[in-house]
Amino acid sequence: MILPTGYALSAPITAILLTGNVILQSTTFIPSTATTTFEFGNGSSVRVENPMRIRGLPDLVEPHFLGAGSGGAVFSYQRQSTQKETEHPCKDKVVVKFSWLQSAESVRNECKVLNAMEQRHISGIERCLTQLENPEDPRRTIIVMEPVVNDAISNLDELSTEAALTATKTLMTTLAQMLVARIVTADVQPLISKSTGKLVLIDMTEAKILPEGKLSDIDVALVREFCSEVISFIPDTFARIASETFYEELYRIEAESHEFLDDYVRTIIESLMTIE
Numbered sequence: 362m363i364l365p366t367g368y369a370l371s372a373p374i375t376a377i378l379l380t381g382n383v384i385l386q387s388t389t390f391i392p393s394t395a396t397t398t399f400e401f402g403n404g405s406s407v408r409v410e411n412p413m414r415i416r417g418l419p420d421l422v423e424p425h426f427l428g429a430g431s432g433g434a435v436f437s438y439q440r441q442s443t444q445k446e447t448e449h450p451c452k453d454k455v456v457v458k459f460s461w462l463q464s465a466e467s468v469r470n471e472c473k474v475l476n477a478m479e480q481r482h483i484s485g486i487e488r489c490l491t492q493l494e495n496p497e498d499p500r501r502t503i504i505v506m507e508p509v510v511n512d513a514i515s516n517l518d519e520l521s522t523e524a525a526l527t528a529t530k531t532l533m534t535t536l537a538q539m540l541v542a543r544i545v546t547a548d549v550q551p552l553i554s555k556s557t558g559k560l561v562l563i564d565m566t567e568a569k570i571l572p573e574g575k576l577s578d579i580d581v582a583l584v585r586e587f588c589s590e591v592i593s594f595i596p597d598t599f600a601r602i603a604s605e606t607f608y609e610e611l612y613r614i615e616a617e618s619h620e621f622l623d624d625y626v627r628t629i630i631e632s633l634m635t636i637e
């Protein structure tokens with residue numbers, strides 16, 4: 362077991378135990394006004410400051426460990442200067458992803474793609490507020506995003522019918538918007554609030570903005586993988602509503618922006634969304 366170091370002695374011990382990148386056990390208490398170093402099973406460490414000061418943002422306080430993967434370690438922080446909204450406490454929170462050394466480029470890519478998606482007004486995704494060098498090692502990066510999804514699950518089958526419907530519609534709307542914007546990812550990870558069905562697609566580390574013009578065979582394969590992954594999250598009972606939502610959004614975008622779905626992509630999506 363690897364324990365974080367750098368605690369005030371009186372602070373309760375927080376332990377994070379990782380085997381490879383799989384979290385086996387974690388607690389998230391981090392003392393106030395302290396720097397806590399988390400050591401991970403892949404040999405990387407992350408220094409978590411409380412408060413964390415980033416130019417252009419209010420002080421970030423109350424870090425909580427959310428999870429870790431191949432991209433890095435992810436924490437939520439509270440924005441200090443805003444008043445806490447008790448009804449929507451997540452609105453005041455941000456997500457801070459500390460990359461590993463070997464994943465720095467993909468985490469920079471995540472912020473770049475999220476910025477491009479924000480410019481295209483794509484919904485159902487995170488917003489990247491800033492990207493900075495990690496003071497521990499400037500070759501590593503830190504990105505700050507929002508929103509934090511509370512009581513999150515990744516499977517629509519675990520939701521109430523109403524919440525699953527909301528999540529389905531968001532997912533298909535986002536799919537249409539991303540495809541027209543020629544942005545795809547092979548690693549689709551929805552986080553869905555169990556209570557509301559509010560869905561956010563996280564982890565754009567592997568996302569790609571496809572070049573204009575004819576798609577290469579590799580990109581066609583990537584589009585196919587992206588579309589099938591998204592559709593695999595939809596419960597069978599929602600297949601029709603999913604298809605209707607997708608085409609409604611597609612026609613809306615095409616009518617308003619005069620940007621059109623690539624013909625290959627159209628064929629792929631049609632073949633995947635055929636409803637008997």
Ligand SMILES: Nc1ncnc2c1ncn2[C@@H]1O[C@H](COP(=O)(O)OP(=O)(O)OP(=O)(O)O)[C@@H](O)[C@H]1O
Nearest residue numbers: 427428429430431432433435456508509510563564
């Ligand atoms: N916005 C968020 N709200 C709540 N939890 C989040 C959020 N973003 C990430 N997490 C948690 O942190 C974990 C790691 O995040 P993410 O998948 O983005 O990291 P990664 O290292 O790039 O992962 P991967 O190995 O899949 O590439 C997620 O599985 C999730 O549990």
